[in-house]
Amino acid sequence: MSLLLSDEQVQLREAAHDFLGERSPVARQRALRDGGDALGFDPVLWRDAADMGWTAAVFPEAVGGLDFGWQGLSAVFEECGRTLAALPLLSNVALAGGAVLALGNAEQQQRWLPSIIAGEPRFATAFEEGARHAPTRVRTQARRAGAGWVLDGEKTFVIDGVGADQYLVLARSAGADDEPDGLSLFCVPADGPGVVATGVRMVDARNTANLALHEVHVDADALLGTAGKAWPAFDQVLDRARACLAAEALGLVREVFARTIDYLGQRVQFDVPIGSFQALQHRAARLYVEIELLESAVRGAFEAIDAGSAEIGPLVSLAKARASDLCATVPNEAVQMHGGIGVTDEFDLGLFVKRARVLRQQLGDGAFHRERYARLRGF
Amino acid sequence: MSELDQFRTQTRAWLDANCPPAMREPITADDMVWGGSQLAFKNDDQRAWFEAMRERGWFAPGWPREYGGGGLDRRQAQVLDEEMRRLHCRQPQYNLGIWMLAPVLLKHGTHAQKLEHLVPMAQGRVRWCQGFSEPNAGSDLASLRTRAEPDGEDFIVNGSKIWTSYGNFADWMYALVRTDPAAKKQAGISFVLIDMQSPGVTVKPIELISGKSSFCEVFFDNVRVPRRQLVGALNDGWTLGKELLQHERAAMSKFAEGAAPSLDPLASVRAWLAENPGDALAPELRTRLAKLLMDAQAFALTHRRVTEQALARHDVKGPAAIMKLVQTEQEVAKYELLADALGQRALVWEDAPSTGLEHEVDRGWLLSKTYTIAGGSSEVQLNIIAKRVLGLPT
Numbered sequence: 001m002s003l004l005l006s007d008e009q010v011q012l013r014e015a016a017h018d019f020l021g022e023r024s025p026v027a028r029q030r031a032l033r034d035g036g037d038a039l040g041f042d043p044v045l046w047r048d049a050a051d052m053g054w055t056a057a058v059f060p061e062a063v064g065g066l067d068f069g070w071q072g073l074s075a076v077f078e079e080c081g082r083t084l085a086a087l088p089l090l091s092n093v094a095l096a097g098g099a100v101l102a103l104g105n106a107e108q109q110q111r112w113l114p115s116i117i118a119g120e121p122r123f124a125t126a127f128e129e130g131a132r133h134a135p136t137r138v139r140t141q142a143r144r145a146g147a148g149w150v151l152d153g154e155k156t157f158v159i160d161g162v163g164a165d166q167y168l169v170l171a172r173s174a175g176a177d178d179e180p181d182g183l184s185l186f187c188v189p190a191d192g193p194g195v196v197a198t199g200v201r202m203v204d205a206r207n208t209a210n211l212a213l214h215e216v217h218v219d220a221d222a223l224l225g226t227a228g229k230a231w232p233a234f235d236q237v238l239d240r241a242r243a244c245l246a247a248e249a250l251g252l253v254r255e256v257f258a259r260t261i262d263y264l265g266q267r268v269q270f271d272v273p274i275g276s277f278q279a280l281q282h283r284a285a286r287l288y289v290e291i292e293l294l295e296s297a298v299r300g301a302f303e304a305i306d307a308g309s310a311e312i313g314p315l316v317s318l319a320k321a322r323a324s325d326l327c328a329t330v331p332n333e334a335v336q337m338h339g340g341i342g343v344t345d346e347f348d349l350g351l352f353v354k355r356a357r358v359l360r361q362q363l364g365d366g367a368f369h370r371e372r373y374a375r376l377r378g379f
Numbered sequence: 380m381s382e383l384d385q386f387r388t389q390t391r392a393w394l395d396a397n398c399p400p401a402m403r404e405p406i407t408a409d410d411m412v413w414g415g416s417q418l419a420f421k422n423d424d425q426r427a428w429f430e431a432m433r434e435r436g437w438f439a440p441g442w443p444r445e446y447g448g449g450g451l452d453r454r455q456a457q458v459l460d461e462e463m464r465r466l467h468c469r470q471p472q473y474n475l476g477i478w479m480l481a482p483v484l485l486k487h488g489t490h491a492q493k494l495e496h497l498v499p500m501a502q503g504r505v506r507w508c509q510g511f512s513e514p515n516a517g518s519d520l521a522s523l524r525t526r527a528e529p530d531g532e533d534f535i536v537n538g539s540k541i542w543t544s545y546g547n548f549a550d551w552m553y554a555l556v557r558t559d560p561a562a563k564k565q566a567g568i569s570f571v572l573i574d575m576q577s578p579g580v581t582v583k584p585i586e587l588i589s590g591k592s593s594f595c596e597v598f599f600d601n602v603r604v605p606r607r608q609l610v611g612a613l614n615d616g617w618t619l620g621k622e623l624l625q626h627e628r629a630a631m632s633k634f635a636e637g638a639a640p641s642l643d644p645l646a647s648v649r650a651w652l653a654e655n656p657g658d659a660l661a662p663e664l665r666t667r668l669a670k671l672l673m674d675a676q677a678f679a680l681t682h683r684r685v686t687e688q689a690l691a692r693h694d695v696k697g698p699a700a701i702m703k704l705v706q707t708e709q710e711v712a713k714y715e716l717l718a719d720a721l722g723q724r725a726l727v728w729e730d731a732p733s734t735g736l737e738h739e740v741d742r743g744w745l746l747s748k749t750y751t752i753a754g755g756s757s758e759v760q761l762n763i764i765a766k767r768v769l770g771l772p773t
Contacts, residue, residue: 004687004688261769280771282765292698292701296677297676370666373669
């Protein structure tokens with residue numbers, strides 16, 4: 001194993017770089033925002049991304065995947081971070097696809113994974129119920145009804161929840177609030193009675209929804225895995241998704257940092273480029289140090305994921321904690337160093353600031369992952 | 380079997396036969412053998428391992444035999460290094476001459492200089508120290524003032540050096556001295572070799588806030604240094620000095636390799652957390668401990684990544700430039716946490732030598748303050764990153 005990308009992974013990154021640079025530059029994200037479309041992404045771009053194999057990369061060949069590994073996919077997420085490309089890759093591939101792969105039986109995998117790989121119909125995974133990441137704080141109830149189940153509850157901040165065809169819903173079939181035991185995962189069709197998704201307009205203009213489930217009846221085969229035993233497998237699904245967000249964050253902060261270094265070299269005040277001031281040089285150097293450490297942590301997390309190592313949990317928390325921290329530090333410093341132009345909407349920096357802030361919160365911020373790391377290390 | 384494989388097999392067998400088991404244990408600072416006129420062994424195993432390696436010329440495996448080295452080519456030297464690591468062999472001797480000065484001497488020294496200095500180094504007979512910093516030339520090293528004035532066949536040296544590690548045990552010093560006071564700072568400096576036994580040399584160990592230290596002050600009062608001890612051209616010392624410092628990281632890693640693990644902050648702070656669950660400080664210390672361990676793991680991963688990049692011949696200038704800064708700041712943070720966790724127990728100043736945790740923490744905490752200052756302060760490291768890596772304007 002290695003902390004460097006292989007030649008094939010570098011090729012994938014370069015392909016993603018070229019494709020997104022041409023088809024989804026930052027201006028495209030601005031246009032999506034200004035258009036106010038709740039879908040938040042371009043369906044044609046998504047179909048083309050699927051055609052390039054991005055949706056197939058991590059799945060085994062037996063179900064139509066490419067078995068290319070997660071480290072390769074991380075390179076795509078990094079490139080998405082650089083150009084702010086909006087794609088439902090996390091929701092469909094890492095979360096829904098990952099959950100079906102981890103928890104679904106053979107029949108369910110055959111039923112759903114080919115759609116996920118095709119990019120159509122679309123999936124979203126609903127687990128949060130509050131404002132902050134707390135995946136075991138689940139009050140949505142699942143109770144047995146005949147051969148099937150009835151679901152009741154409210155889910156929040158569902159990624160790509162607007163316009164999804166299927167929801168994977170984490171519900172409690174036993175146990176008390178915040179207990180990992182007693183959680184079950186169900187696949188719920190969006191068009192069923194009692195299922196209402198309401199778009200939430202977020203600061204990054206991406207697709208986000210709250211999901212209400214009122215007396216929703218599903219069949220027995222909607223349950224993925226064993227009732228009440230979705231955890232810890234679902235946490236492992238979350239870990240892959242957390243690592244993907246950390247990779248996106250890495251690409252994003254690298255881009256913001258590069259733009260800031262350019263600006264420091266160009267902006268002249270007091271007759272000299274402001275980048276010649278040591279007060280700014282040291283701050284920039286500090287950011288560089290932190291970003292290098294983040295890259296190592298991200299590569300380490302994906303190395304563990306592809307190796308199926310027992311260290312996935314701590315390494316992912318290491319990467320996501322650092323990514324979340326830098327999603328505040330780097331854009332904040334970038335705005336300050338840019339001065340007035342940094343807070344104007346016309347300048348693209350603000351779009352990065354807003355996306356970074358969402359990445360920071362989704363699937364756990366620094367505080368969440370430091371606490372988790374401590375717990376996983378036994379203190 | 381290729382010739383190199385054969386060399387590997389033979390080397391492995393030889394090391395296995397000649398490196399005593401005790402010399403494969405992790406090493407503490409007290410157990411390090413330093414070559415030089417004051418060479419001393421604490422036990423027969425140290426002596427046997429030292430002598431066996433010396434006979435092979437393997438203190439300096441890659442140097443030509445004529446200068447006392449092992450005559451190995453680059454790949455063979457690499458194999459020896461790998462096999463020593465594989466068996467966890469200690470360094471048979473620690474020697475700044477071989478690791479720091481010799482690369483410069485091999486490149487810029489005359490044949491006579493190489494014969495005079497490399498051979499005794501390779502035999503572990505001479506110990507070297509570094510004379511760069513001065514009381515008024517720290518981060519701004521080029522402002523150094525120690526003068527060397529020509530006088531017949533000699534230079535006459537006057538001035539002083541500071542922060543010379545183990546100056547009190549050294550036989551020779553490689554030093555930067557000012558030979559042209561009229562020239563611009565960097566342009567008037569020369570690189571000379573000074574015999575520490577010369578009349579007029581005085582060495583005074585420095586006591587630090589943590590107590591006794593290996594740092595010394597060295598004073599030069601009309602010290603005669605023969606002109607043949609000038610390395611490279613007159614007034615070209617700054618170039619040589621900078622070149623020498625590029626070997627510093629590799630040399631310092633020799634000290635880190637095989638070192639007995641330092642304090643395990645996890646164990647002591649965890650113990651404190653277990654004993655004091657209700658303490659108001661517990662949640663904060665737990666968070667700090669988690670952050671410390673996470674930062675250490677990110678650093679270890681970065682270390683691995685840089686190594687892999689270097690092997691793959693990628694440009695590692697960027698990530699490599701952060702290593703000293705990050706590592707030393709993490710050490711400082713570790714001791715700050717330990718000192719806070721132990722409370723006043725960490726502040727007991729014991730006069731008697733002790734191996735207790737408290738002793739290690741209070742001395743270590745104070746000593747750690749030197750880490751972010753010595754060997755290029757954190758601020759100098761940030762300057763290097765800003766200018767050489769990020770290319771920010773001057």
